[in-house]
Amino acid sequence: MDMVLLLLAYFNEKEDAIFCYVEDTCLAGEIHMDQVPLTPTMIVCGLSCYSAKRYMLSVDRTIVKDNIPSFASALCLMFGSFYCFNIHYPSELASTLEFLQRCFFSINPEKGTKVEKSKKSRLHVNPRVLTLIQDLSDHEWREA
Numbered sequence: 001m002d003m004v005l006l007l008l009a010y011f012n013e014k015e016d017a018i019f020c021y022v023e024d025t026c027l028a029g030e031i032h033m034d035q036v037p038l039t040p041t042m043i044v045c046g047l048s049c050y051s052a053k054r055y056m057l058s059v060d061r062t063i064v065k066d067n068i069p070s071f072a073s074a075l076c077l078m079f080g081s082f083y084c085f086n087i088h089y090p091s092e093l094a095s096t097l098e099f100l101q102r103c104f105f106s107i108n109p110e111k112g113t114k115v116e117k118s119k120k121s122r123l124h125v126n127p128r129v130l131t132l133i134q135d136l137s138d139h140e141w142r143e144a
Contacts, residue, residue, distance in 0.1 A: 001049050001071045003104075004096070011095035011128060018078075018093055019044050020058070028056060028063040036061050039090045040081035042074045059085060079105060095128045103133065 008015055020036045024046040031043060040059045046052035055074035057065040059081050068074040079100060082089060089097040101107045102125075 004075065004100070005049070007096045007099055010132065011099075013093050013096050017090060018042060018096070019049065021047065024051075024053065028066045031056075031058075031063065033058070033061040033063075037090065039087060039093075040078045040085075042078050057081065059087075095126055098126045098129045099132060102129065 004018075005015070007013075008018070017037060017039075019042050020031075021044045022031055026045055036043070036058050038060055040057065043056035043058055043063070044052045045054045045056065049071055052071070053069075054066075055068040055071065056063050057068060057074060057077050064081075065077060068077065079097070081087065082097070
């Protein structure tokens with residue numbers, strides 16, 4: 001959980017693009033879905049990820065799984081949804097999701113990207129993600 005929040009802060013990406021916070025007693029049918037992104041989103045039942053006892057998963061503004069007991073399970077389900085449903089990463093989460101893809105889930109395609117296409121040409125690896133990976137690798141090598 002800390003790592004995801006740290007990545008969001010490092011890449012200056014918004015928490016509300018990946019998490020939607022609701023009251024801890026909220027049921028799936030009580031969520032105002034018009035306030036939830038269309039892309040796979042973790043619904044956090046509580047004031048913060050730290051205090052939440054359960055999570056839900058929304059895809060296309062529909063709750064596809066409720067009563068998820070842990071942050072790790074919810075994160076894996078959310079991330080897997082991008083692949084299962086062939087959904088591009090939203091541009092506002094491009095760096096965080098690509099870092100998770102490459103460093104946590106070990107998905108490293110030789111070509112292509114899951115980031116939404118923009119007018120700019122896309123590199124195979126997001127330069128911000130590549131820089132962080134290289135910095136972490138350099139630090140690991142020096143510490144060994």
